[in-house]
Amino acid sequence: LEMLRFVRNMRTIPGPLPLPLLGNAHLFLGLTPAEACLRMGELAEKHGDTFGLFLGPSYSVMLFNPRDVERVLSSTQLLTKSEEYSFLGRWLNEGLLVSNGRKWHRRRKIITPAFHFRILEQYVEIFDRQSLRLVEELKLRRSRGHAGVNLGEAIHLCTLDAICGAILASALFVGLLIYQLKFKRLINMISYMPGPPALPLVGHGHHFIGKAPHELVQKIFEFMQNYAKDQVLKVWLGPELNVLMGDPKDVEVVLGTLRFNDKAGEYKALEPWLKEGLLVSRGRKWHKRRKIITPAFHFKILDQFVEVFEKGSRELLRNMERDRLKHGDSGFNLYDWINLCTMDTICETAMGVSLNAQTNVDSEYVQAVKTISMVLHKRMFNILYRFDLTYMLTPLARAEKKALNVLHQFTEKIIVQRREELIRSGKEQEASTKEDVDDVGAKRKMAFLDILLQSTIDERPLNNLDIREEVDTFMFEGHDTTSSALMFFFYNIATHPEAQQKCFEEVMSVVGQDKSTPVTYELLNKLHYVDLCVKETLRMYPSVPLLGRKVLEDCEINGKLIPAGTNIGISPLYLGRREELFSEPNSFKPERFDVVTTAEKLNPYAYIPFSAGPRNCIGQKFAMLEIKAIVANVLRHYAVDFVGDTSKPPVLIAELILRTKDPLMFKLRERVY
């Protein structure tokens, strides 16, 4: 039908009679280009100034009439080039000559100013120089006694030289122009968005450069409070656009789906250590990994880990007792011991090996973890270390390389050993009764590593590097976060003795009077009030104070336009302190999380210390159990007092992990009962 319609239309156009299959191609077969030109003239004379030609199955209409030519060339619809141009595509790709549609339109707009008369004026000098060279060349050929000169060839070379010169001269200009236009588009797109006044080139960078780390938190809060209309704020860091969002409705759009699954640029600093582990990976890779790692946090697996938390907290108690006796009332910094404790537990649960960090502080691995954590903070938040080129020249880069070697070799060694052990025990298992395996496939004391070693993606087992990046991710995400939460928990209950007393009484009633009774999964789940205190602590002091996502395509979030390339920043710390979302946000009120008694309705995207949506913290339940295990053990032995000024809240530093400007100091009173 299509063909019939085509033939009917085409019949109104005169032209030579086509042969089957060949069409009119036989009229041009074997002709030189000059003869083909003449043949075209003959056909025009015979069939008129508009005629049709078939070259095989492809049909062309030749126009020699200025009125028809005008209709075609002035049309805004007939912009697509004919098929012959596709041969140029191999060289020019989709350059202006061959491109179509929107692409052509945009490019044409950008390139047109490059032919402005001011620019052309500069090219005249090039034309002049090249034509003088052409004249010289012609003179030379004449003096050599050439009978005649090939003027066409000489002129061709001359124009080639001229266009090369002009292109080079205009490349910079066009580049700048494209940048300016793109930038202009960006500026127009976000003109609705409020933000503090920006300076040329640095944007708002001057508010952050050279500032002490704790001043950055204050600055962001100040900007949000003073400028953020509708809880959206733009911050330019040089040419980089960051949009901060503080409305749970917007947060829900960003975190609630996988549309914004790519992490912001800052996360790049994590890649040397974590490679493409779950925290930083994207797309399909993230999706598949998340699916196989999720069962590793099944409650039956977590149940076994409580034994590891118990062991870790016993060691912590020994270190605390030593410092208690040593420092007495002057107090000591609890954080370092807690941090080593969480490092021990995550190492044992992730890799199945004891690191003994709490008894072996100087171990190479422990030191390497500390170095790398320090490097990560500096790279993410210090502008001096942000750019790879300059960073590579700093002593920090050398320290990082050394630490990475230690970390990677350690994990790699454990993976290899464990793989061999599993193969061996697998064989033994086959021969035995297999009674140790339960219904989630978990053997007693199974580490995350074992689950990864037994997992497959697309029916292929994970290789050592795949596993290493995930185990390293657990090591990173699983210890600093938990120790930060614990430190702020102790600060909160030490400054709220009534809450501490309630926690203590709950621990006593659930775990019992015997200090040596080990905590268990069931017992920890009964610590209801402690749970509320941990939740409230994470609202006020979320271990991860800022989350970042990268926008890959222009998009709209609840009517707000966000251009591609923008980093979206969402701060659990800022949200947790918004008065509109939490009454008396700076007060420690654990009861607000009690679903039975509270009137406050919790918005799941307002309270996001573990992030939210499909890419939330996979280790959330693990962390809550570990925190409660350590709290239960510490409170059974000690009453915790804060040593310091309680009239002001601690000054916070919102880096990768939330910490305080000055160490929080505690003194312990032994509980005798």
Ligand code: HEM
């Ligand atoms: C109080 C303790 C913890 C807090 C507050 C916390 C918080 C978070 C947050 C906010 C994220 C999202 C990060 C982002 O989107 O950029 C996250 C992701 C993650 N967390 Fe945690 N975390 C904690 C403990 C843990 C523990 C103990 C583990 C492992 C045992 C863990 C493993 C992970 C992993 C693997 C991810 C990446 C998940 C993904 O992208 O799919 N976290 N965590």
